[in-house]
Amino acid sequence: MVDYRTQGQIAILEVNNPPVNALSIHVRKGLDDGISRAVRDPSVKAVIVIGKGRTFSSGADIKEFNKPQEGPRLTMVGKKLEESDKPVVAAIHGTCLGGGLEIALFCHYRIAVKSARVGFPEVLLGILPGAAGTQRLPRVTDVAVAMEMISTGKHVPAPKALEYGILDKIVQGDLLEEAVKFAKSVMGKPVQPCRLSDQPVKGADRLVQVFDAAMRQVKQRQRGFMAPVVCLKAVRSAAELPYNEGLLRENTLFTELMSSSQCAALRYAFFAERAAQRWQLPSGASAANTKPVPVKSTGVIGAGTMGQGIAICLLRVDYPVILVEQNQKLLDKGVEMIQLAFKDAVRRKLMTEDAMRHCMSNISPTVDMQQLANVDLVIEAVYENVALKQDIFRKLDVICKPSAVLCTNTSTISIDIIASATKRPGSVVGTHFFAPAHIMRLLENVYSKDTSAQAVATVMDLGKKIGKVSVLVKTCHGFVANRMFHHQGQEAALMLEEGALPEHIDKVMEDFGMSIGPMKVSDLSGVDIGWRIRHEVAKMEGVELTSQTRFFRGERYCTLPDKLYELGRLGRKTGKGWYRYEKPGGRVAMVDDEVTNLIKKHSAEMGIERRGISTQEIQERILYPAINEGFRILEEGVAAKPEDIDVIWWYGFSFPRYMGGPMFHASQVGLSKVYERICYYHQNFPYSSHWVPSDLLRKLASAPSPVPISQWMSYSQSKL
Numbered sequence: 001m002v003d004y005r006t007q008g009q010i011a012i013l014e015v016n017n018p019p020v021n022a023l024s025i026h027v028r029k030g031l032d033d034g035i036s037r038a039v040r041d042p043s044v045k046a047v048i049v050i051g052k053g054r055t056f057s058s059g060a061d062i063k064e065f066n067k068p069q070e071g072p073r074l075t076m077v078g079k080k081l082e083e084s085d086k087p088v089v090a091a092i093h094g095t096c097l098g099g100g101l102e103i104a105l106f107c108h109y110r111i112a113v114k115s116a117r118v119g120f121p122e123v124l125l126g127i128l129p130g131a132a133g134t135q136r137l138p139r140v141t142d143v144a145v146a147m148e149m150i151s152t153g154k155h156v157p158a159p160k161a162l163e164y165g166i167l168d169k170i171v172q173g174d175l176l177e178e179a180v181k182f183a184k185s186v187m188g189k190p191v192q193p194c195r196l197s198d199q200p201v202k203g204a205d206r207l208v209q210v211f212d213a214a215m216r217q218v219k220q221r222q223r224g225f226m227a228p229v230v231c232l233k234a235v236r237s238a239a240e241l242p243y244n245e246g247l248l249r250e251n252t253l254f255t256e257l258m259s260s261s262q263c264a265a266l267r268y269a270f271f272a273e274r275a276a277q278r279w280q281l282p283s284g285a286s287a288a289n290t291k292p293v294p295v296k297s298t299g300v301i302g303a304g305t306m307g308q309g310i311a312i313c314l315l316r317v318d319y320p321v322i323l324v325e326q327n328q329k330l331l332d333k334g335v336e337m338i339q340l341a342f343k344d345a346v347r348r349k350l351m352t353e354d355a356m357r358h359c360m361s362n363i364s365p366t367v368d369m370q371q372l373a374n375v376d377l378v379i380e381a382v383y384e385n386v387a388l389k390q391d392i393f394r395k396l397d398v399i400c401k402p403s404a405v406l407c408t409n410t411s412t413i414s415i416d417i418i419a420s421a422t423k424r425p426g427s428v429v430g431t432h433f434f435a436p437a438h439i440m441r442l443l444e445n446v447y448s449k450d451t452s453a454q455a456v457a458t459v460m461d462l463g464k465k466i467g468k469v470s471v472l473v474k475t476c477h478g479f480v481a482n483r484m485f486h487h488q489g490q491e492a493a494l495m496l497e498e499g500a501l502p503e504h505i506d507k508v509m510e511d512f513g514m515s516i517g518p519m520k521v522s523d524l525s526g527v528d529i530g531w532r533i534r535h536e537v538a539k540m541e542g543v544e545l546t547s548q549t550r551f552f553r554g555e556r557y558c559t560l561p562d563k564l565y566e567l568g569r570l571g572r573k574t575g576k577g578w579y580r581y582e583k584p585g586g587r588v589a590m591v592d593d594e595v596t597n598l599i600k601k602h603s604a605e606m607g608i609e610r611r612g613i614s615t616q617e618i619q620e621r622i623l624y625p626a627i628n629e630g631f632r633i634l635e636e637g638v639a640a641k642p643e644d645i646d647v648i649w650w651y652g653f654s655f656p657r658y659m660g661g662p663m664f665h666a667s668q669v670g671l672s673k674v675y676e677r678i679c680y681y682h683q684n685f686p687y688s689s690h691w692v693p694s695d696l697l698r699k700l701a702s703a704p705s706p707v708p709i710s711q712w713m714s715y716s717q718s719k720l
C-alpha cells in the first residue's frame with residue numbers, strides 16, 4: 001500500500017492503492033511506518049511522498065466512512081510528517097484531493113506537474129476537510145481563497161495553485177527525478193518555517209468581510225446544503241483560534257456533518273453516479289465487455305430547440321454535425337440560434353472566439369437527408385409524433401450506412417415502435433436529452449427489445465464524451481424520467497382543481513428542496529409538450545380529449561392544463577403559462593389573476609368545493625406517486641437499480657442531491673410509512689392508478705426490518 005525505498009540520502013514513500021490511491025487504513029499505516037522509519041534512519045536526509053499510478057491521492061477512502069475508524073488517523077500521520085526534522089516533499093501528479101491535499105499540506109514542500117489538480121471536494125460529500133485542512137489551507141493561501149476552495153470543492157489546476165501559494169514549484173519532465181532534485185536542494189535547510197501549524201492565517205485582518213461575502217454566495221448558490229455553511233465556519237475558526245483549538249473546533253464540526261442525513265445521501269450519490277456507468281443488458285452484455293462504434297461524424301435531424309441544443313453538445317467536443325431541416329427557413333433559424341448560443345458562451349467567457357469559429361465551421365446545414373449517408377451516428381430530434389418519427393426512421397434505414405447508430409431523441413415514445421419502421425432495429429436506440437439540451441447534464445439512453453449492445457455502448461460512450469451523465473433504461477412509454485414525472489403533473493393538476501394554486505404547490509416543493517416547483521417546470525418545458533403527449537396517446541387509442549373529458553383510460557382526468565394550452569399560455573416561451581413572465585422567454589414568474597380565476601372557475605364548473613391543502617399533502621401527492629412509479633419501474637426492469645432512478649432525478653429534475661433522490665428519500669422516510677400513505681391516497685382517490693401500490697414496495701414495506709437500498713432488487717422476483 002505504501003512502498004518504502006531509498007535513493008541515496010532520500011527516502012521515497014510511494015502510495016500504491018489503485019485505482020486512485022485512496023487513503024485506506026493500510027495506506028495510512030504505511031505512511032505512518034514510512035515516515036517513522038525515515039526519521040529513524042540517520043542516512044536519510046530528506047523524504048518524498050509520491051503516488052503510484054494515475055494520481056497522487058483522491059483522499060480518504062469513502063468506503064470506510066460508515067465503518068469504525070481503525071489504524072492511525074490521518075491527522076496523526078500528518079503530524080508526524082510535519083514534525084520530521086528532515087524536509088518532506090510532496091510530489092504531486094493527477095489529482096491531490098481531500099485527505100490527499102491534507103497530507104500534502106502537512107509536508108514541508110509541495111511540487112507538482114502542470115497537469116495536476118488540487119482541491120477539497122469533501123463539501124460535495126456533505127463533510128469538511130477533517131484532517132486539519134480547514135486550519136492549514138488558510139495558512140498557506142489567502143483566507144478568501146481557502147473559503148472559496150473548501151466551500152465549493154472546486155479542483156484548482158496546478159498553475160493556479162502555484163499562484164495561490166499552495167504549491168512551491170511546477171516541474172516539467174519526470175516527477176520523481178524532479179522531486180529528488182528538489183529534495184536535494186532543500187536538504188539540511190531548517191524545516192521550521194515550512195511548518196504550517198506555526199504560520200499565521202493569511203488575510204485574517206479581512207476575515208469578517210470575506211466570511212460574510214462567502215456566506216452570501218453559499219446561501220445563494222448552494223441553497224439547502226449544510227456542509228458549505230459549516231465549512232465556512234470551520235475556516236473562520238482558523239483565523240479566530242490558536243491552531244490546536246482550531247483543530248478541536250474543526251473536529252467538532254466534522255463529527256456533526258459526518259453523522260448528518262445529508263452526508264449519508266451525498267455519499268450514496270457519489271457511488272450511485274459511478275454505478276450508473278456500469279450498465280448491463282439482460283443478455284449479459286455490459287460496459288465491461290462491449291466496444292462502442294467509433295464515431296467521427298454525426299447528423300442531427302431537426303433544427304428546433306432540442307436539435308439546436310444537441311448539435312451544440314456535439315460541436316463543442318469537435319464532432320462534425322450535418323444538421324437537417326425540412327425547409328431552408330427553419331434551417332437558417334436553427335443555425336442562427338446555435339451561433340447565438342455560442343456567442344453567449346463567448347460573452348460569458350466559457351469559450352474563446354476561435355473555439356466558437358471552429359465549432360461553427362463544423363456544422364453542415366442541409367435540407368437534404370441524403371447527406372446523412374456516411375455519418376456514424378445520427379440523432380433525430382423532431383417533435384413528438386409517432387408517424388413523423390417512423391417516417392424519418394424509414395428514410396434513415398435506406399439512406400444511412402449499415403454501421404450507423406440511429407438515435408431518437410423521443411421523450412416518451414417506445415423505441416420498439418420507432419425501431420419497427422426500420423429493417424435494422426438493432427441499430428436504433430433512444431437518446432433522451434433534457435431541455436435545454438446543451439445545459440442539462442442528463443442523458444437518458446433507452447434500449448428496445450432489439451437494440452444491440454454495441455449501439456448501447458456507443459450512446460453511453462457518446463454521453464461521456466459530450467459531458468453528460470448517462471443512465472441506461474429499458475424502453476416503455478415515458479421511460480423513467482417522464483413516466484415518473486408525469487404523475488406529478490397529473491396530481492398537481494388535480495390538487496389545483498381541489499383547492500391549491502400553482503404558487504402554493506411550487507412553494508411547498510421549493511421549500512422541500514427542489515430548485516423550482518412542478519408548475520414552473522411545466523412552464524419551462526412548455527405547456528404544449530404535455531398537451532401534445534396526452535393528445536397523441538389519446539389519438540393512438542382512438543379517443544378525443546375535450547373540455548368535457550372527466551375520465552381517460554378509466555382514470556380521473558383534469559382538463560385544466562388543456563384549458564391553459566387552449567388560451568395560448570404555453571409557458572415561459574409565450575410569456576404566460578401557469579404564471580405570467582416579464583416577456584416571452586422571461587424568467588421572472590409572477591402570480592397571474594387570470595390563472596387564479598381560470599382555476600377557480602374550473603373547480604366551480606366541476607362542482608368541486610375548494611379546500612385548503614396542507615403542506616404535507618402537497619408534498620406527499622407530488623412525491624409519492626413518482627416514488628410508487630419508481631418501484632414499478634424497478635419491478636419491470638425498466639431501470640436496473642434504484643440508484644439509476646435517483647441519478648435521473650438529480651440531473652433531470654434537480655432533485656436535491658443532499659436528499660439522495662426520490663428512491664433514497666423513500667428509504668429515509670421508511671418504506672412502510674411511504675407504503676401506508678400510498679394506500680391511504682389510493683383509498684381516497686380510487687380513480688388514479690398511480691396510487692395503486694407497487695408490489696415491490698409492498699414486499700419491501702412488509703419486510704421484518706428495513707431493507708438496505710442495495711438489496712431492493714433481490715425482492716423484485718420474490719414471491720412474498
Ligand SMILES: CC/C=C/CC(=O)SCCNC(=O)CCNC(=O)[C@H](O)C(C)(C)COP(=O)(O)OP(=O)(O)OC[C@H]1O[C@@H](n2cnc3c(N)ncnc32)[C@H](O)[C@@H]1OP(=O)(O)O
Pocket residue numbers: 019020022058059060061062063074095097098099100121122125128129130131271274275
Ligand atoms: C478524516 C477524514 C477526512 C476525509 C477527507 C476526504 O478525503 S473525503 C474524500 C475526498 N475526495 C473525494 O471526494 C474525491 C472523490 N473522487 C473523485 O473525485 C474522482 O474519483 C477522481 C479522484 C477525480 C477520479 O475521477 P475518475 O473519473 O478518473 O474516476 P472515478 O471517479 O470513476 O473513480 C475511480 C474509482 O475509484 C473510486 N474512488 C474514487 N475516489 C475514491 C475515494 N476517495 N474513496 C474510495 N473510492 C474512491 C470510485 O468509486 C471508482 O470506483 P468504481 O468501483 O469504479 O466505482
